[in-house]
Amino acid sequence: MTVAPLLIAKNVSKCFTVGSRFSAGGVKVVHAVDDVSLEVRPGETLGLVGESGCGKSTLGRCLTRLYEVSGGEILFESEDIARKTTAQLRPMRQRMQMVFQDPYASLNPRRRVGDIIAEPLRVHHADRGTAKIAARVRELIDLVGLAPDHIERYPHEFSGGQRQRIGIARALALEPKLLVLDEPVSALDVSVQAQIVNLLADLQERLALTYIFIAHDLSVVRQVSNRVAVMYLGSIVETGDTEQVFRAPQHPYTQALISAVPVADVRRDGRTARIVLTGDVPSPINPPSGCRFHTRCRFAQDSCKTERPLLTASSTVRAVACHFPLATPNSA
């Protein structure tokens, strides 16, 4: 790669504590994100997929420093942002923004749409003056496909898709380079999902944006991302080019995940055997030893129970964390 990555995460961890000293069982530590390393290159879309509760949203919030990071480094434009204070982060915030999953919870119900979108401008560019800020708000409203008369309305007057557009406009207000999209379409109807996905793709092209696209819907991820990273129980188990990963998954978990995607036309796409995982996702409070996935893996062997596989590059663009990666592309 000749272009320097926009964002590099090195061994990022995030632990939460649950309970208190006085509750039954005492304090417990949840390893929501465990030793994650990844790179995001300028202009690309990195899809972050995994089951609910695997830590992908937490990772997204760590990368944007909405959460304190328990360990590791986050280099954004070669600046380590993992240890910065709130005040030091402020200039960085302008270049990295987040779009949230729930368009009903992410907009303050008591402020007008115009105020919601203008908020970042008022905080960072108060010197611009109200007229210029108002002009910029109109520009943003237009950019995300809303009408100028929506500026004076309140969030409750909008549908989910329109609210998500407002969230996107707010995130774009400061002209960021990187947008972390935390399941931006999973709360929306399927027809609206397509519109938002198209809007995001269009904006990426026009504004040269870089996306981290967090989702559990694999078909959406396959459509939008150049590369994917698959997460399981707080760790990345496989990364690579989207098409390669989808066509020839090397990690048994990825394979199971992809086999679960419904196929629209069975005759054309061929019916692949559905791999049903048994058991539940283990608790991140007490993760399994060795490979985190060994409790549900079809190919698990004794060494999987004791030794933790590291994410190792299997080619220049692929990496997989498995002792026994699936070899041939067409095995199933």
Added chain:
Amino acid sequence: MAETVMTGEMQEGGGVKPRASGAQGPWALAFRKLTADRAAMVALAALILIALICIAAPLYASWSHTDPFRSNLDGQVMVDGKLVAALEQSTEGLGLGYTPVGPTWQLGNYFLGADNQGRDVFARLLYAGRNSLLIASGATLFTLIMATIVGASAGFFGGITDAVISRVLDILWAFPIYLLAICLSVVLINQSMKIGPITIDSGSLLLPIFIIGIVYVPYVARPIRGQVLSLRRSEFVLAAIGLGVPSSRILFRDILPNVLPTLIVFIPIMMAIDMLVEAALSFLSIGVQQPDASWGTIIQDGVGLLYTRPWVALSGGIAIALTVLALNVFGDGVRDALDPKAKLRIGAK
């Protein structure tokens, strides 16, 4: 993939219909809902009427030439064209003591009779209403301001601030309300109180306002703290943090405006409760002090006359009951309009 964006998105899921009359904010919607609630509007009208009549007390007193604060032991009252002593030697039982004149049912002329000091009960009832309403409003205001400061600090700053505040509130909460109010009153009522530069004299109405206000702070501060706590974790606050909005701005722009409806819902409920506590304290002579009156002191005046002149105690009781009823009905309407999901129901324990 990157084709046009504008494909029919305005039709998506029951979207926005253009409206001629500007934006309908949450406040405007709540107000419309409240004004459409007939029970609440009747209650509000009753409250305004009661307040106006009480405010007009001095007018009534000067019109009926009576001084409701001065003993009038040898006064005379015109009843059915004859002058009668305001206090007559009792004719019942052993013939000891005096019986004040009963209701004349003539406005401006001892409408509800006299009390055992020969004072016009109706004039006193109006003055008492001024005090009762003033104390209830003042105490409510005090409670809400204190509870917002305390509860919002605990919820917003968390950590040690929250721990200290919550424990103090727990301790206050552990006392039965009336017991705490009675203790405070008994201690404070006979001496002036100094809080920093402010001195409250023993006869001042500020004393019951302060006492009643302070005992209810935990009951309001707790829900406020909880709400601030959950708002602080909401996605729109996270979004504001992500945008680099300073904490103070988040508190005043994003969090407090969303707590305000709860505070407003508390106003009528707290006023009703405060009015009852005030009446109880005044009834026990540790609230409003004679010769000033409140509806509680009037009931107390009437206790000794319950068999001969029941209207003295009844008038105070009816005034309290009507006002509290109206406040509660109006409060229900306000709650339904502003915060329909809320389960706010607090009562004196």
